[in-house]
Amino acid sequence: MEIPDMASEKHPCRPEMFDFEGISMTTFFTDNWEKVKNFQSRPDDILIATYPKAGTTWVSYILDLLYFSNDDPECQTSQPLNMRIPFLESCFQEFSMVTGTEMADSLTTTPRLIKTHLPVQLVPKSFWDQNSRIVYVARNAKDNAVSYFHFDRMNMVQPEPGDWNHFLEKFMKGKNVFGPWFDHVSGWWEKKQTYSNLLYLFYEDLVEDTGREVERLCSFLSLSTSVEEREKITKVVQFDIMKQNKMINHETIPFMDFKISPFMRKGKVGDWKCHFTVAQNEQFDEVYKQKMNTTLKFRTEI
Ligand code: PPS
Numbered sequence: 001m002e003i004p005d006m007a008s009e010k011h012p013c014r015p016e017m018f019d020f021e022g023i024s025m026t027t028f029f030t031d032n033w034e035k036v037k038n039f040q041s042r043p044d045d046i047l048i049a050t051y052p053k054a055g056t057t058w059v060s061y062i063l064d065l066l067y068f069s070n071d072d073p074e075c076q077t078s079q080p081l082n083m084r085i086p087f088l089e090s091c092f093q094e095f096s097m098v099t100g101t102e103m104a105d106s107l108t109t110t111p112r113l114i115k116t117h118l119p120v121q122l123v124p125k126s127f128w129d130q131n132s133r134i135v136y137v138a139r140n141a142k143d144n145a146v147s148y149f150h151f152d153r154m155n156m157v158q159p160e161p162g163d164w165n166h167f168l169e170k171f172m173k174g175k176n177v178f179g180p181w182f183d184h185v186s187g188w189w190e191k192k193q194t195y196s197n198l199l200y201l202f203y204e205d206l207v208e209d210t211g212r213e214v215e216r217l218c219s220f221l222s223l224s225t226s227v228e229e230r231e232k233i234t235k236v237v238q239f240d241i242m243k244q245n246k247m248i249n250h251e252t253i254p255f256m257d258f259k260i261s262p263f264m265r266k267g268k269v270g271d272w273k274c275h276f277t278v279a280q281n282e283q284f285d286e287v288y289k290q291k292m293n294t295t296l297k298f299r300t301e302i
Pocket of ligand 1: 237
């Protein structure tokens with residue numbers, strides 16, 4: 001099957017958004033919904049859950065290395081990460097890609113690492129029933145919004161973002177694919193209070209001290225990875241090295257246009273300062289105060 005060339009800024013195939021269970025979605029994440037909803041998790045599965053652009057790929061790669069670098073180093077240099085870690089709700093069949101559920105069902109690894117951007121209330125029930133382990137990664141709203149804006153510019157299967165001001169308005173209203181950032185990060189934070197198999201990580205902590213966060217992951221997952229191995233992993237998951245790694249940097253994905261923006265773009269905390277005007281920042285802070293009535297605290301600079 002021929003893969004359509006999606007690398008054009010004004011591509012007619014950019015999807016419409018619609019309301020799905022109270023969340024803005026595109027058909028790429030709802031077309032396979034019955035199978036997603038009824039997905040059978042296993043007790044040893046590890047679900048990597050994030051709002052888009054919060055550090056999914058980073059933590060996915062760290063987990064992949066922690067579990068599989070000794071068993072199958074060849075796989076890591078020959079198979080893109082997105083072929084090894086299924087994106088549960090994804091359904092890009094028109095690009096000859098198997099659905100996330102099919103890929104997860106056919107995974108032979110133990111554990112299975114599975115990625116999702118679903119808000120907590122839409123996660124398939126079996127993950128809770130099986131008491132699967134979950135790693136959630138959250139990123140401060142301002143940097144998350146900037147990263148999402150550039151992603152929507154370069155990813156032709158995302159809705160057209162418009163200009164930065166338009167996108168930011170949409171972000172504040174929670175009208176992005178996978179819904180409001182505010183509800184996503186706080187919904188998962190609330191869940192953590194009652195579900196002990198959930199580790200809640202912050203992108204800013206990963207940038208500040210990657211090695212410490214790798215150690216935190218090992219401790220949560222009861223992994224006895226040696227200090228040497230952890231140090232090795234910490235080195236290869238640094239931004240500049242990951243950016244050069246074709247198996248990780250998403251270069252193999254047909255609908256992303258790297259001429260517009262790379263997937264591994266800046267990898268910084270505080271890049272929002274290069275995008276927000278003073279007025280936008282004040283308005284954003286006001287909206288943030290209204291929507292974030294929670295104990296959850298983020299750092300917008302480190
Ligand atoms: S996605 O599409 O939702 O899976 O994207 P996701 O992987 O969650 O987020 C992409 C952003 O994470 C940055 N990133 C990193 N930053 C620092 N260090 C490392 N190693 C790293 N790996 C990925 C990536 O650059 C995107 O952020 P921005 O701000 O756009 O650069």
